[in-house]
Amino acid sequence: METISYEYEGALYVNLTNKCDCSCVFCLRHNGHKGSIYADDLWLEHEPSREEALENLLARDYTQYRELVFCGFGEPMYRVEDILWLVDRLKEQVKNLPPVRINTNGHANLIHGRDVTPELAGRIDTLSISLNGSTAEEYCAVTRPRDGEKAWEAMLDFTRKAAAHVPQVVMTIVDKDKTPEEIDRCRAMAESLGATLRVRAYIQD
Numbered sequence: 001m002e003t004i005s006y007e008y009e010g011a012l013y014v015n016l017t018n019k020c021d022c023s024c025v026f027c028l029r030h031n032g033h034k035g036s037i038y039a040d041d042l043w044l045e046h047e048p049s050r051e052e053a054l055e056n057l058l059a060r061d062y063t064q065y066r067e068l069v070f071c072g073f074g075e076p077m078y079r080v081e082d083i084l085w086l087v088d089r090l091k092e093q094v095k096n097l098p099p100v101r102i103n104t105n106g107h108a109n110l111i112h113g114r115d116v117t118p119e120l121a122g123r124i125d126t127l128s129i130s131l132n133g134s135t136a137e138e139y140c141a142v143t144r145p146r147d148g149e150k151a152w153e154a155m156l157d158f159t160r161k162a163a164a165h166v167p168q169v170v171m172t173i174v175d176k177d178k179t180p181e182e183i184d185r186c187r188a189m190a191e192s193l194g195a196t197l198r199v200r201a202y203i204q205d
């Protein structure tokens with residue numbers, strides 16, 4: 001059974017795609033993994049249609065969740081139009097929908113060739129963007145993006161633009177082999193873009 005949505009630490013996570021334009025060294029999709037610590041069977045043999053995803057999400061009891069999170073297995077913003085459609089339908093049909101977050105690599109504008117950030121306004125409460133390094137070289141070494149350094153620039157530009165439309169924009173780094181100086185540089189960079197920095201604990205594969 002493929003997993004469209006799953007619960008983790010009081011939040012409901014949604015998995016709409018395997019697609020990604022990165023190949024991060026730590027990505028769980030490598031090495032034949034089909035699931036993660038969060039749920040088994042995250043690899044989607046077929047991507048659910050927006051209607052299938054809505055049916056799945058409407059079957060949930062939202063009084064139980066503190067947040068609704070669109071995230072992996074791949075990069076959710078490949079399906080930004082479907083995410084926004086789903087959020088609109090859920091806001092119409094679910095009383096007291098919890099805040100909505102998207103976990104993203106920040107490449108949506110590069111992937112779609114247009115600025116999608118204005119469309120997030122009033123729909124998405126939090127964006128969590130992977131920063132993964134304080135320089136383009138470091139970023140590319142870790143995330144191995146299809147478009148190279150252009151993806152680093154696109155991610156920074158996306159963050160800056162999103163901060164004008166989304167109440168909370170957070171950039172994340174994983175605390176692995178990072179010096180305090182590097183973390184400080186990441187924090188300064190995030191703040192200069194209108195975001196805050198969150199340092200995540202490293203989870204061994």
Ligand code: SF4
Nearest residue numbers: 020022023024027074
């Ligand atoms: S951005 Fe996320 S889904 Fe894409 S390769 Fe990196 S960890 Fe995997």
